[in-house]
Amino acid sequence: MRVLVTGAAGFVGTHLVRLLRGEGHEVHAVALPQERLARDLTDVPKHDCDVTDAATLERVFRETAPTWIFHLAAISRAQACLDDPALAWDVNFLGTHDVYRVAAEVVPEVRVLFVSSAVVYGRPAEEDLPLTEEAPLRPGDVYAATKLAGDLLGAEFALSGRLAVIRVRPFNHVGPGQDKGFVAPDFAAQIARIEAGLQEPKLQVGDLTPARDFTDVRDVVRAYLLLMEKGEVGAVYNVCSETARTVQEVLDGMLALSKAGVKIEVSSRRTRRGQPERVFGCAEALHAATGWTPRIPWEQTLRDVLDDWRTRTASVLP
Structure with a gap:
């Protein structure tokens, strides 16, 4: 497949690009101009683009004509979102809207996997554990609110038939490169x-x-790939170890x-x-859709x- 990864220079993006390339996919990396890909990924085509720049997004999508888009680009540190809420909303929500809208216009047959976050569940009550995808949504800070907004927008694009969006809510992940x-x-x-x-x-x-609930980042990105292949459009999946x-x-x-x-x-x-x-989650929906378990x-x-x-x-x- 021809695959585009936004946020490709980040911790998770780097591991995802490695996995995709290892599986034989044609990978295109989207990252900010000042960001550099890992040394072992310098042969991967890099497209300098801020996801809030719709014109550049359109050019990149037309040039690459991806079959799949993994949308990871975000301001992912909670403190950074608190320090500059306007920027957080601009990148995490409006930038995500641009990715969806431009993809729907330029590559309407593409499948998009949007990386939300388990922080959308907020401070869970003990009786809500383990958290399923049906758990109450209680975003308690700017980061959580912006991720939930992009998450629900993805559902709207998918359920209205405008774009094939699959959403994931990863819990804490950890691994080399963090x-x-x-x-x-x-x-x-x-x-x-x-x-x-x-x-x-x-x-x-x-x-x-x-x-x-900690999961190795290499298991996390494997879940992303399996869901891109087998996940149901419009659905949302927890990615977690259940421990x-x-x-x-x-x-x-x-x-x-x-x-x-x-x-x-x-x-x-x-x-x-x-x-x-x-906080810990239930990954039964992910298991049922893909057979994934942490390795x-x-x-x-x-x-x-x-x-x-x-x-x-x-x-x-x-």
Whole structure:
């Protein structure tokens, strides 16, 4: 298939492009002009485009004539959305509208997979767990609201027959290549620096009690591909492991992979207020549609994240 991936230079986009290329698809990457693709993907055609630029989107869609579009481009950090809500709405909602509208006009037979987020479920009540796709929608911040808007707009385009849109709501994902600002890479980066002698053997952590549903990013993008192939137009699918792991479990698993002796220090600066205590999902709809189940063991995921940060840390050593 001829495939277009927006947000192709990001953490998830990079893994998706790798998977698609490995499966033999003709892949075209859409990213901002200042963004660069991973070193092993420099042979993939890159199209400089901001998704809020409808004219450039139209040109790229006409030039590439994709059979599939994976729409990942977004401002994906909650704090960045809080800092600039107007930009968040511009990119995450209006940019998504442009992708849908231009695709419907230029490549009307295309299938589009829109990456929403499980944050649209907000702070779930205990009786709502595990979260299914029918769970109440309670977007509690700007990021969640913008993703839900793009999600529901995709449903409207699909159900009205204007465009074949499939929606996914991924829960937390983790893996090599993820930057700091998330639990696993934050821990891994500090451990790697401690091992290299660049940081005192003190590991700064926030609240270790919340539990989240983590899935390896490589399993996540495999789910995206399977849903593009087999998913029902207009439907929405959770992508999750169906297991809740506490932040403490993430930390313990990471420390078990290192011989560095560290002291744990709880920092209020690393604690996000107003977060739900426990969130995990149900992926039965995804299983039923595609047969997907996670393949990569949890310990392997943590090992790969830690090794990634060991490599990054070694690259800056004198």
